[in-house]
Amino acid sequence: MAAQKSALILLPPEDAEEIEVIVTGDVLVRGGLQVLYAGSSTEPVKCAKGARIVPDVALKDVKNKTFDIIIIPGGPGCSKLAECPVIGELLKTQVKSGGLIGAICAGPTVLLAHGIVAERVTCHYTVKDKMTEGGYKYLDDNVVISDRVITSKGPGTAFEFALKIVETLEGPEKTNSLLKPLCLAK
Structure with missing residues (x-):
């Protein structure tokens, strides 16, 4: 039996977009991944619209670990x-290990x-110019996979976004x- 795949969702000290954090994490768990939320500490993070999320681990405790995917919410x-x-060290280690990185909304600016x-x-359209000025080619698609990086609009x-991550790591049958069950079937 294959080892359970792992995902690390990065939480800023405050103002993460909670929809992106919660929906992504939930779908990944449903898809069979082990999901950890990492913050600057394990103190609750107040998100952009007021929800509070308690990180599982502090960044310092995972900075030398690799995951199948690291996710950056907007x-x-x-x-x-x-x-x-x-975060820079963590992402560069992830790239060197051949792991995936996911970034949604303004999250791609962290890649830049x-x-x-x-x-x-x-x-997200509000950071499109910043990304193109930084040398990235912008595509007006909901989800883009390029060079082991999965990005999404918001x-x-x-x-x-989350379903594409599950598909990439676990296959289309799992997705x-x-x-x-998610009421997304056509």
């Missing part, structure tokens, strides 16, 4: 992730800040098995 707080050297390369991305695409 929201105003992702600027703090862009400024954090530990830490020099993580992806030929093509999508992101809160309204969180389910599609298809989630659609009906």
Whole structure:
């Protein structure tokens, strides 16, 4: 039996976009992944719209570990992730190990800040210019996979983003098995 795949969802000290954090984490768990939420500490993080999320681990405790995917949610707080050297180290280690990185909404700006390369991305329209000026090719798709990086537009695409991660790590059969229980089947 294959080992359970792992995901690390990065939480800024405050102002993460809770839809992107919660929907992504929930879908990944339903898809069979072990999900950890990491914050600057294990103190609750107040999200952009007021929800509070308690990180499972502090960043310092996972900075030398690798995961099948590391996920960067958007929201105003992702600027703090862009400024954090530990996040940069974590992402660069992830790239070297061949793992995936996911970034949604303004999350791709964290990739830009830490020099993580992806030929093509999508992101929230408010950071599109920043990404293209930084050398990324913007695609107006809900989800884009490029160079082991999965990006998505924002809160309204969180389910599609999470399902694409499950499909990439666990296969289309697993993803298809989630659609009906999530009321996303056509």
